[in-house]
Amino acid sequence: xxxxxxxxxxxxxxxxxxxxxxxxxxxxxxxxxxxxxxxxxxxxxxxxxxxxxxxxxxxxxxxxxxxxxxxxxxxxxxxxxxxxxxxxxxxxxxxxxxxxxxxxxxxxxxxxxxxxxxxxxxxxxxxxxxxxxxxxxxxxxxxxxxxxxxxxxxxxxxxxxxxxxxxxxxxxxxxxxxxxxxxxxxxxxxxxxxxxxxxxxxxxxxxxxxxxxxxxxxxxxxxxxxxxxxxxxxxxxxxxxxxxxxxxxxxxxxxxxxxxxxxxxxxxxxxxxxxxxxxxxxxxxxxxxxxxxxxxxxxxxxxxxxxxxxxxxxxxxxxxxxxxxxxxxxxxxxxxxxxxxxxxxxxxxxxxxxxxxxxxxxxxxxxxxxxxxxxxxxxxxxxxxx
Numbered sequence: 186x187x188x189x190x191x192x193x194x195x196x197x198x199x200x201x202x203x204x205x206x207x208x209x210x211x212x213x214x215x216x217x218x219x220x221x222x223x224x225x226x227x228x229x230x231x232x233x234x235x236x237x238x239x240x241x242x243x244x245x246x247x248x249x250x251x252x253x254x255x256x257x258x259x260x261x262x263x264x265x266x267x268x269x270x271x272x273x274x275x276x277x278x279x280x281x282x283x284x285x286x287x288x289x290x291x292x293x294x295x296x297x298x299x300x301x302x303x304x305x306x307x308x309x310x311x312x313x314x315x316x317x318x319x320x321x322x323x324x325x326x327x328x329x330x331x332x333x334x335x336x337x338x339x340x341x342x343x344x345x346x347x348x349x350x351x352x353x354x355x356x357x358x359x360x361x362x363x364x365x366x367x368x369x370x371x372x373x374x375x376x377x378x379x380x381x382x383x384x385x386x387x388x389x390x391x392x393x394x395x396x397x398x399x400x401x402x403x404x405x406x407x408x409x410x411x412x413x414x415x416x417x418x419x420x421x422x423x424x425x426x427x428x429x430x431x432x433x434x435x436x437x438x439x440x441x442x443x444x445x446x447x448x449x450x451x452x453x454x455x456x457x458x459x460x461x462x463x464x465x466x467x468x469x470x471x472x473x474x475x476x477x478x479x480x481x482x483x484x485x486x487x488x489x490x491x492x493x494x495x496x497x498x499x500x501x502x503x504x505x506x507x508x509x510x511x512x513x514x515x516x517x518x519x520x521x522x523x524x525x526x527x528x529x530x531x532x533x534x535x536x537x538x539x540x541x542x543x544x545x546x547x548x549x550x551x552x553x554x555x556x557x558x559x560x561x562x563x564x565x566x567x568x569x570x571x
Contacts, residue, residue, distance in 0.1 A: 230263040231443050236275040236284035241268055241474045243484035244388060244426070245288065246465040247310070251454030253468045260446035271342070271370070279304055279429055285440075286447060291424035291507070292514045293343040295530050303432035306535040308448045308500035308543070309507075310455065311491045314422030316347050317391055318414040319375065320382035326412050329419050330355040338368035338380040346525050348384065350421035350517035351414070360520045372397070382414070388487035392480055396570045405568060421517075423510040425491070428500070432533065441539070449543035452499050452554070456547075459493050459556050462486055480570025486561050493556035500540040507535060 237245050248266055251257050257264040267284060269275060275287035276294045280302035291306060298304055318337065320326040326335060329351035339345040345365075352359050359365060368374045368383055372393045375383035385391045391413070399406045416422045428448060434440040458465035466482045474481055492499060514525040544554050 227261040230258065230261050231439075233257070233262050233264045233286065233443065233447055234267055234284040235264060235447075236267045236273070236278045236287040237269040238273070238275045238288050238290070238426075239269040241469060241472050242389070242476055243466060243469050243474075243481045243488055244386075246458045246469050246485055246488065247455030248288075248451055249454070249468050249472055250457045250461075250465050251450045254454065254457060256450040256453045256457075257447070260450045262443065262446055262450065264447070264450075276302055276304055276429060279431060282431070285431070286444070287429045288426050289429055290343065291427055291510050292346045292525055294427070294429055295511070295514060295534060296343065296525050298530055298534055299526055299528070304429045305432045305435060305533065306427045306502060307430045307435075307444060307539040308428040308452070309424060309502040309535075309540075310428060310452075310500055311424065311426040311488075312495060312503065312506070313491045314347065314415075314417040314425055315387040315487065315491050316344075316416045316422070316425075317385045317387060318348070318351075318382045318416075319372070319385045319391055319394060320412045320414075321375075322410060322412055324381045324412070326382050326414065328355075329414055329416075329421075330357070332382065333357055333362045335381040336364045336366050336379070338366050338374050338383040340370055340384055341367055343525075344384065346514065346517060347416040347421055347423055349519050349525075350423070350513040351416055351419055353517045354419070354421055359518065360522075365520065386487075387415075387490070388484040389476075392483045392487075392566060392570065395566050396480060396568055398568060405566065421513055423513055424506055427502075430539070435539075444539050445542045445546070448500060448540055449546045452540075452543060453547060453550075453552055455492060455499060456552050456554070456556070458485060459489055459559055462489065462562055477567075477570035479564065479567045483564045483566055483570070486564050489559065490561055493559035495555055496557075498540070498544045498554045499556065500543065502535050502537050502540070 235248060252264055252266060275289045276297040278284045279287035280297065294304055325331060332352060337348065339348050349359060357363060366380050368380060372383055372390050374380045376397060394406050397406055428451065430444050462485045463482065466485045469481055470478055511529055515529065517524060547554050
């Protein structure tokens with residue numbers, strides 16, 4: 186699949202906003218077409234399945250907000266969101282035709298693509314990495330170079346790639362210089378003292394420590410009790426949550442048009458969550474998240490930091506960040522001395538054509554696609570995140 190082919194497929198979308206407006210109910214002043222159009226133009230919504238990479242939580246709030254607020258419906262889409270789990274690989278579900286789109290980290294998806302999965306990154310929602318390595322101060326781990334001789338926790342399942350990248354950059358051999366420990370998808374290993382530094386996301390597991398009572402002080406742990414190694418700050422952050430499409434189907438005009446509308450509605454959901462963190466938290470909690478309300482508000486706030494501001498437009502794939510992710514995936518050595526990728530992916534592995542068309546629709550609707558004035562809120566965590 187060549188990028189030029191995708192451009193040809195989306196070239197006819199200049200008038201798509203008329204169809205979208207006919208299905209929509211936005212109060213934007215740019216939607217004068219909607220008022221004049223007949224509602225019957227959207228007769229049969231296109232069914233769409235989105236596969237997430239984890240359970241329901243604010244990490245995916247933009248998609249749930251787009252569903253709850255009717256943004257997908259306004260685009261004449263009937264979207265079903267499929268929850269993820271430990272044993273669900275969203276890129277595989279997409280490649281097998283069991284979903285129309287999927288949310289996945291770039292390095293994991295590129296590994297699947299190298300293995301034969303024709304999947305394409307069409308919108309890079311998270312612009313920055315949210316992965317941390319968290320330890321207590323007495324472990325004296327202030328940077329990845331300090332991992333030497335320590336027990337370093339990781340989740341596996343492709344979530345450990347940044348750890349290998351950090352070790353490689355620090356000149357450490359993962360098979361000799363550190364002890365890598367498979368940790369649960371929580372912070373119990375760190376809290377129990379079984380590992381020296383635990384893998385964590387800024388928006389999830391890090392907060393789990395801050396929601397835990399310090400037995401020595403009888404108060405919640407604070408950031409002052411911890412050292413945090415940010416892989417983004419260390420220069421080995423890899424691109425994470427992106428929207429992936431079926432590369433074969435992108436040649437199909439109908440699927441291509443659906444992709445533009447789906448991305449537009451999803452990004453509109455993320456813009457809503459940027460400006461309405463509490464409302465999006467409430468949506469996710471109502472959808473059945475197993476995490477508490479204050480924890481979800483923390484998560485929503487931290488996820489917003491990974492997306493906004495978006496100078497080039499939300500969802501645009503930054504070529505420098507893409508290249509960094511690819512280079513790290515080719516050079517970071519694992520326990521066996523291998524790498525995530527054996528060669529660079531071809532140019533068709535990602536495209537900005539879909540998201541560019543989607544952002545044009547949002548701009549026409551008066552949606553702020555950059556969030557230049559975004560400012561995070563202050564969230565007070567409670568014990569257990571409830």
